[in-house]
Amino acid sequence: MEVKMQVPPEFEEHIKEEMLKTAVEAYKLAGKREALPEYMNMKQTAEYAGISFNTLKKWIAMGLRVSNIAGMQRISKKAIDDFYLEHEI
Template identity: 30%
Template sequence: MAELKMSLSHDFEESLRGEVRGALDKIFDEIRQGSGYPEYMSVEQTANYVNVSRSTIDKWIKHRGLPTINVGGTTRIKRIELDEYLSKFHSNK
């Protein structure tokens, strides 16, 4: 990877650092809040959360061991368990 060295004014550097910190804070807040998704998601919400079809989520549940819970006859997926489930597949690559 090529290295790029630049000389920035102190004020510009501080302003840039502030912008980057603000952007990172926003991203981390969204991650902590689940980007507006509830802690326990319906199958449809889960599909939207990971940007796949509902039938893909159904296959993950039936054939790939995606953990679910049943609440009043409705299937729910705990967001943090889904994130952990997906990270297993990402780390296997």
């Protein structure tokens, strides 16, 4: 299905600017997430998941997998991604 609309040039330019701004923001966010290590500390994990530290503690209590080696806790990106998938509605 094709829909044709005529809009004023300034409106079209505004839409292009907003789309570009949104794409740049998404690209920067993806870059920050990719820069994080595979096994993250708690602060990095909260940043990766886009949540607060308190929410991260709640998620751990709900079953988020944590690697604990000699008292050092790390959470993998895969564990976070899996946790999100397990809690989809």
